[in-house]
Amino acid sequence: xxxxxxxxxxxxxxxxxxxxxxxxxxxxxxxxxxxxxxxxxxxxxxxxxxxxxxxxxxxxxxxxxxxxxxxxxxxxxxxxxxxxxxxxxxxxxxxxxxxxxxxxxxxxxxxxxxxxxxxxxxxxxxxxxxxxxxxxxxxxxxxxxxxxxxxxxxxxxxxxxxxxxxxxxxxxxxxxxxxxxxxxxxxxxxxxxxxxxxxxxxxxxxxxxxxxxxxxxxxxxxxxxxxxxxxxxxxxxxxxxxxxxxxxxxxxxxxxxxxxxxxxxxxxxxxxxxxxxxxxxxxxxxxxxxxx
Amino acid sequence: xxxxxxxxxxxxxxxxxxxxxxxxxxxxxxxxxxxxxxxxxxxxxxxxxxxxxxxxxxxxxxxxxxxxxxxxxxxxxxxxxxxxxxxxxxxxxxxxxxxxxxxxxxxxxxxxxxxxxxxxxxxxxxxxxxxxxxxxxxxxxxxxxxxxxxxxxxxxxxxxxxxxxxxxxxxxxxxxxxxxxxxxxxxxxxxxxxxxxxxxxxxxxxxxxxxxxxxxxxxxxxxxxxxxxxxxxxxxxxxxxxxxxxxxxxxxxxxxxxxxxxxxxxxxxxxxxxxxxxxxxxxxxxxxxxxxxxxxxxxxxxxxxxxxxxxxxxxxxxxxxxxxxxxxxxxxxxxxxxxxxxxxxxxxxxxxxxxxxxxxxxxxxxxxxxxxxxxxxxxxxxxxxxxxxxxxxxxxxxxxxxxxxxxxxxxxxxxxxxxxxxxxxxxxxxxxxxxxxxxxxxxxxxxxxxxxxxxxxxxxxxxxxxxxxxxxxxxxx
Numbered sequence: 001x002x003x004x005x006x007x008x009x010x011x012x013x014x015x016x017x018x019x020x021x022x023x024x025x026x027x028x029x030x031x032x033x034x035x036x037x038x039x040x041x042x043x044x045x046x047x048x049x050x051x052x053x054x055x056x057x058x059x060x061x062x063x064x065x066x067x068x069x070x071x072x073x074x075x076x077x078x079x080x081x082x083x084x085x086x087x088x089x090x091x092x093x094x095x096x097x098x099x100x101x102x103x104x105x106x107x108x109x110x111x112x113x114x115x116x117x118x119x120x121x122x123x124x125x126x127x128x129x130x131x132x133x134x135x136x137x138x139x140x141x142x143x144x145x146x147x148x149x150x151x152x153x154x155x156x157x158x159x160x161x162x163x164x165x166x167x168x169x170x171x172x173x174x175x176x177x178x179x180x181x182x183x184x185x186x187x188x189x190x191x192x193x194x195x196x197x198x199x200x201x202x203x204x205x206x207x208x209x210x211x212x213x214x215x216x217x218x219x220x221x222x223x224x225x226x227x228x229x230x231x232x233x234x235x236x237x238x239x240x241x242x243x244x245x246x247x248x249x250x251x252x253x254x255x256x257x258x259x260x261x262x263x264x265x266x267x268x269x270x271x272x273x274x275x276x277x278x279x280x281x282x283x284x285x286x287x288x289x290x291x292x
Numbered sequence: 293x294x295x296x297x298x299x300x301x302x303x304x305x306x307x308x309x310x311x312x313x314x315x316x317x318x319x320x321x322x323x324x325x326x327x328x329x330x331x332x333x334x335x336x337x338x339x340x341x342x343x344x345x346x347x348x349x350x351x352x353x354x355x356x357x358x359x360x361x362x363x364x365x366x367x368x369x370x371x372x373x374x375x376x377x378x379x380x381x382x383x384x385x386x387x388x389x390x391x392x393x394x395x396x397x398x399x400x401x402x403x404x405x406x407x408x409x410x411x412x413x414x415x416x417x418x419x420x421x422x423x424x425x426x427x428x429x430x431x432x433x434x435x436x437x438x439x440x441x442x443x444x445x446x447x448x449x450x451x452x453x454x455x456x457x458x459x460x461x462x463x464x465x466x467x468x469x470x471x472x473x474x475x476x477x478x479x480x481x482x483x484x485x486x487x488x489x490x491x492x493x494x495x496x497x498x499x500x501x502x503x504x505x506x507x508x509x510x511x512x513x514x515x516x517x518x519x520x521x522x523x524x525x526x527x528x529x530x531x532x533x534x535x536x537x538x539x540x541x542x543x544x545x546x547x548x549x550x551x552x553x554x555x556x557x558x559x560x561x562x563x564x565x566x567x568x569x570x571x572x573x574x575x576x577x578x579x580x581x582x583x584x585x586x587x588x589x590x591x592x593x594x595x596x597x598x599x600x601x602x603x604x605x606x607x608x609x610x611x612x613x614x615x616x617x618x619x620x621x622x623x624x625x626x627x628x629x630x631x632x633x634x635x636x637x638x639x640x641x642x643x644x645x646x647x648x649x650x651x652x653x654x655x656x657x658x659x660x661x662x663x664x665x666x667x668x669x670x671x672x673x674x675x676x677x678x679x680x681x682x683x684x685x686x687x688x689x690x691x692x693x694x695x696x697x698x699x700x701x702x703x704x705x706x707x708x709x710x711x712x713x714x715x716x717x718x719x720x721x722x723x724x725x726x727x728x729x730x731x732x733x734x735x736x737x738x739x740x741x742x743x744x745x746x747x748x749x750x751x752x753x754x755x756x757x758x759x760x761x762x763x764x765x766x767x768x769x
Contacts (some may be wrong), residue, residue, distance in 0.1 A: 066364055098397045104487055251673035 004147070006036075006121040009249065010140040010179060012128050013152035014162035018025065018187045020048045021219060021228075022152050023127040023244075027052060028230035029239075029246035031082025035122040037083055040110070042140060043129040044091025044099045052080030055226040060090020061106040073113050081231045085119055099129070100136015123250065131162045138169045141179040148182040148255050150210055151203075155186075157192040157270050160201050167205055167260035180255035183247065185208030190215050193280055197273055204269060206259045211245035214238070275281055297485030299654040299674055301624055301691055302466070306391050307333040308430020309739035310352070311385045314345040315464040316491055318498035320383035321347060323354035323393030324370050324401060329422065330354050337465055337689050341697045343634055353377040367399045374408050374415060384498040385445070388417035395421035408678060409445060411652040416441045428516045428599075428625050431463045435491070435520045438501055440527075446502045450528060454557045456503065457481060458489045458510035458524065460517025462538070464498070466599065466625070468693045472702030473538060480539070480705055483566035484549055484558050505530060509555035511548070511747065513538050514601035515635040531555055536640045537605040540712075542571040545705060574706040581717060588720050591615040595664045597657055597671035599625040601639060603642060606689065607644035609709055616733060620664045621645035622671075624652040624690070668716075685719050 002252035011026075013019040020041070025037045041048025046060045058078050064071045080086045089106035091099040116124065126140040141149050151166050153159040163184060174180050186198040189212045202209055218239075229239050261269060278284070301740050302308075306325065310333055313321040323330045327517055333371045334349035347353065357366050370388070377386060390401050405417040405578045420430065459477055469714035478495055481488040490496040504510075505528035510521040512534045521532035533552065539545045553563065584590060591614045596603045603621045610616040621641060628650055642649050649660055658678040661669055669679050670687045673694040679686035684721045688696070689703060689712070702708040 062363060066360060068360070069719045095396075096367070097361075097363050098365075099363075101359070101397075102363040105359060 001170070004144075005116040006038075006124050007148070007250070008124045008126070008146040009182070010128055010146040010149040011152060011185075012149060012166045013185075013187075014131060014159045017130070017152050017154055017159050017162075018213075018219075019152045020127055021051070021223065022185055022187060022213060022219055022242075023048065023125050024051045025228045025230055025239075025242035026246045026249060027084045027123075027125055028081050028228040029243045030123050030250060031084045032230055032234075032243075033246070033250075035250070036120060037082070038119060038121045038124045038165075039080075039086055039127065040107075040124065041086075041088040041127050042103045042106070042137075043089070043127065044094070044102065045129075046088035046090045046255050048127040049080060049084075049086035049088060051226060051228045051231075052084050053078055053086050054080070058086060058088055060088040061109055062090035062092075062102050065105065065109065071109065071113065073115060073118060075078060077115075081228060085121070085264040088165055097137065100134045100139075103128075103136050104139045107145060131165055138173065138178075141170060141185045142173050144177050146179045148181045148252075149179045150185055150249065152185045152187050153198065154188040155197040160198070160270075161266065164205070164260050164266055167207070167258035171257055171260055174257045181207055182249065182252050182255055183208045185210050186212045188215045188239070189213060193277060200273070201269075204261060207256060208254070211241070213245065276277075295653075297653045299651045301672060301674060302426040302428065302652060303333055303336060303430075304392075304426065305420045305424045305430035306389055306422040307336075308425075308427030308432075308463070308466070309389050309420060309434035310430070311337060311348075311416055311427065311465045312431045312434050312463070312492075313389065314348045314352075315492075315493065315496070316472075316501070317346075317496060318386075318407060319354055319501075320377060320381050320386045322370075322377050322386055322387055322388045323352055323391065324366065324373075324394045324399070325354065325357055325422075327356040329352065329391050331591055336692075339694050340465065340692045341694075342465055342468065342471065343697070343699060353381060357391070362393055362397055363395060365399055365669040366394055367401070367404050370394075370401065370404050371407070374413075378408075378413055384414060385442075385501070386413070386415045387434070388415065389434070390417070390419050390421055392422045395419070395423075414445045416445060426625070427466055428463055431466070432516045432519050435460070436523055438683065439504055439523055442501050442685035443505070443606035446498075448502050448505075450505055452508055453487070453503070453506050454508050455485065456487045456489055457490070457530075457552060457556060458504050458507040458521070458530070459513070459520050460510055460532075461515070461601065462492075463516055463599075464492050465485060465516070466691050467602065468689070468698050469703045469708075470700060472698075472700045473676075473708070475700060475702045476702040476705040476708055477538070480545055480549070480570075481552075483570070484557065484563045485551075486552070486556055496562070504761060505670050507555075509533060509552060511535065511552065512635075514599065515630070515633045515637075518633045519636055521693060534635055536637050537601045537608070537636075538604050540609045540704060540706075540709045542567065542574045542660065542706055544608075545570050570706050575711065577706075578713070579712045581713060584721075585614060588717070588724065590717070590720060591617070592667035592685075592720075593617050593619050593665060594668045594670065595620040595622070595666035597622040597624060597661075597669065597675055599623070600641070602690050603639065604640055604644055604714070605704070609661050610713065611644065611669075613709075613713060616668075618648065619666055620644040620647040620660060622649045622651060622657055622660055626650045644711050660681070668720075685723050687716055687719055689715075 011023045027037045030037045039049050059281045061076050064076050077085050089103050091102040140146050151163045153163045170181050184202050214236045218229050218233050218236045222229045225232050313319050330352045355369050361369050373466045400578045401417050405415050416438045418434045420433045462470050465755045474490045474493045478488045489500045507530050510532040512521045524530040539548050594610050596606050600623045607618045654674050661678050670684045672690045672692050673688050703712050
C-alpha cells in the first residue's frame with residue numbers, strides 16, 4: 001500500500017453511545033484548528049456527518065454503487081463545517097443484504113477514487129457502526145486502512161462490553177498490521193462513580209482514557225439545531241472539552257494492543273461493580289469506616 | 293485445527309443438489325449463486341463420462357450473483373431470474389437452489405418462492421447452502437425439500453398404488469453407474485410385477501416426485517436416502533425399507549423382493565419364476581469362469597475405495613464369488629460422526645472388510661493402499677497413480693472415473709455382477725499378459741546380449757528379476 005496521506009483514525013462504540021456526535025465534534029475542532037479533515041461514516045444509517053453539514057442530503061457511496069453508474073468524488077462527498085469533507089458509506093435497507101461487505105466495498109471504492117491523494121487530508125476519521133459484529137465492520141482497522149482506533153464508551157456495562165469486543169478485534173488484527181488502540185473516550189460522564197468504572201476498565205485492559213466527555217445539555221441542544229457543539233456553542237465549556245479531546249487524539253502516539261477481558265472475567269468484573277454501586281447508592285459503609 | 297485434504301472427490305451440498313435436480317426429467321434448476329458455483333460442478337462432472345443432462349453446465353439458469361447483490365441482498369435479482377427462466381425454459385418444476393452467499397446474506401428465498409408459487413408457477417426451493425455438507429447431503433436434502441413442498445405446487449390426491457415402490461439412495465453422478473443401476477432396479481421390480489418410482493434418468497421425472505406419496509413403500513439403498521423416505525412415512529404413511537446396498541447376486545435380489553413383498557402385492561408364481569430365471573442367469577455365467585478363478589488365482593487381497601453402499605456391494609461380491617480377502621474398505625462418503633441418519637452399517641462393514649477407513653483424502657488413501665499390500669484395488673481414477681506405482685491391479689468403479697464413457701452400463705443385479713466380474717477377469721488377464729511380455733522381452737535381451745550389464749536401469753532390472761522369480765515360483769507350483 002502506498003504511504004498514507006494524513007492520520008487515519010477509526011472511532012468505534014456501541015450504537016447510540018454518542019460516536020457520531022463525538023466524531024463530528026472532533027472533526028469540527030480539528031478543522032477549526034486549521035487542519036484538513038475527512039469524516040467517513042461507516043454505518044448503514046448514514047447519519048454520521050449530519051451535524052457537520054446541517055442535515056443536508058448527501059448520497060451515500062453505496063447508493064451510487066447500487067445505481068451502477070461511474071462514480072465521481074463530487075457525487076458522494078460534500079464539504080461541511082470548517083471544510084470537513086463529509087462522506088457516508090451507506091448500506092442496504094435494514095434486514096437485507098450484508099452491511100459488512102458494503103463497508104468493505106465502500107472503503108475500497110474511496111481508495112480507487114484516489115480520495116486521499118486528491119483531498120490531501122491531515123486527518124481522516126472513520127465513524128464505524130456499533131459493535132464489531134462481523135469481519136466487514138473490522139475492515140477499517142484491518143489491512144492498514146487506519147493505524148489507530150478509539151472507542152467511545154459510557155460507564156454502562158453493554159457499552160464497555162462492546163469496547164471489550166473491539167479490543168478483541170484489535171488484539172487479533174494488530175499483529176498483522178491492523179490498527180492499535182489510541183484510547184477510550186469516556187462519554188456521558190455524570191458525577192459519581194461513572195468515571196471510576198471506566199478508569200477501572202481501562203486499567204484492567206491495559207488501555208488508557210483519551211478524554212472524559214460530560215453529559216451536557218449543550219450537546220443535545222446543538223444536535224437539535226443540526227450542528228456540532230463547536231459550531232453552535234463555540235464558547236461553551238463543552239466545546240473546550242471536544243477541543244482538548246481533538247488535540248489529544250491529534251497528538252497522541254501512545255498506541256497499544258489492548259488485553260481484552262475473557263467472557264467470565266468481564267462478567268465477574270461487572271458483578272463486583274454491581275455490588276459497589278448498590279452500596280454507594282444505599283449508603284452502605286464498608287471496611288474500616290464500618291466501626292465508626 | 294483444519295487439515296489439508298488432497299483431491300477430495302465430493303463437491304459441496306449445492307453441487308449435490310444441482311446434479312440431483314439436473315437429472316430429474318422436467319425439473320429446471322435455478323441456481324442462486326455466483327456463476328462459478330454451478331460451472332465448477334459441471335466442469336468436475338464433465339470428466340466423468342456420464343454425459344450432460346439437459347440443463348447443465350453453461351445452460352444452467354442462475355442469478356450469477358455479484359457484489360452488489362451481496363451488499364443489498366439478492367432477492368430481487370432472484371425474482372427476476374425465476375420469471376425469466378419460466379419465460380424461456382420449459383419445465384414442469386423449477387427448483388431454486390440456495391448458495392453460501394445467499395445463506396450468509398440472508399436472502400429470503402423462501403418468501404420469493406412463495407410469491408412465485410402464489411402466481412401459479414410450479415416452483416420449489418431448498419435453503420441448504422454449499423457449506424452445509426457434501427454432495428451426498430445435497431442430494432438427500434434437495435429431494436427432501438422438494439417432496440416437502442410439492443403438494444402445494446402440484447395438486448394430487450393421495451391414492452396408494454399397490455405396485456409402486458420409491459427408490460431412494462442412488463445418488464445421481466456420484467455413483468458413476470447410476471443410470472444403468474436405476475434401469476436394472478427397474479428391471480428387477482418389473483420382473484415381479486412392480487413399478488419403480490426412480491425419479492432420475494430415462495424413466496424418472498417430475499411425476500415421480502408428485503406420485504411419491506402414492507407408493508406402497510420406499511426402498512432406501514444407502515444412508516443418503518433415509519431423510520426423504522422418513523418424510524413420506526411421517527406425512528403420508530408410506531413405509532420404508534432400509535437395505536445396506538443395492539442387490540448384486542440372485543440371493544440379494546431374492547432378499548430384496550422378499551422384504552418388499554411384505555408391503556407390496558406380488559404374485560408368488562411370478563416372483564418365483566423371475567427369481568429362478570435370475571438364479572439361472574447367474575449360475576450360467578459364473579460357472580463359466582470357474583477355470584479362470586483357479587488359473588488366475590482370482591481370490592486376491594482386495595481393497596475397496598468408494599461410497600459405503602458400493603464398498604458393501606463390491607466387497608460381498610468379491611468374497612462370495614472369488615473367495616477374496618477384502619483387506620480394507622475406504623468409505624469416501626461416510627461421516628465420522630453421523631447424527632442425522634439411523635442407518636448403522638458397522639456390523640455389515642466389519643463382516644465384509646478386515647479394516648474400515650473413513651476418508652476422502654487422496655494422500656490418506658494412497659497410504660492405506662501402500663500399507664494394505666493389496667493385490668487388487670477397486671476404486672476411482674484417483675487411485676491410478678498409486679496402483680501403477682505399487683504394481684496393483686486397479687478396477688475403476690467408484691467416482692470419479694476418467695477417460696471412459698458410462699451411459700447405461702450397470703453394476704447391480706445379476707447382470708451388473710456378471711459385467712463387473714468380466715471387467716475384473718479382463719484386468720487380471722491383461723496384467724498377466726503384461727508381466728509375461730516383460731519376461732519375454734527380458735529373456736530376449738539376455739539372449740541377444742548374453743550379459744547382465746549395460747542393458748537396463750537398476751529399477752527396471754529389479755522389477756524384471758522380481759517378475760522372473762514370481763513366474764518361476766508359479767511354474768514350480
